[in-house]
Structure formats: C-alpha cells, structure tokens
Amino acid sequence: MNCKQATRLLSEQMERPLSAKEIIALRVHTAMCVGCRRFGIQMKDLRDISKGYVNGENNNPEK
C-alpha cells in the first residue's frame, strides 16, 4: 500500500466499513508512515467535530 491508497481508505472508512484485509493493510502502513498516521487522526477529529455539531443541532431547544 502506498500513501495515496492509505489516505483514500482513511477517508472511505468514514463512509463504509473496511474489509479485514483493508484494515490490516492500513494498520501496517500507518505503523510505518507518520504522514498517514496524522492524516488518520485528523479524519477522526473531523468526524468527531461534525458529530458534535449534528448533536448540538438536534438538541437545539428552538427547534
């Protein structure tokens, strides 16, 4: 796996479950590659932020 494939999977895992083979390949790559490890952390943070935003919207008492 190269960095392009790794970042693509890191993005896709937000939208679909990865196969076991993809997860293993991604883990092997991120274990060796700091850039993709950081990218994965950023993707997770972005997802957490957007989740919090959606929850805040749902809890808005004005709606």
Ligand SMILES: [Zn+2]
């Ligand atoms: Zn990489």
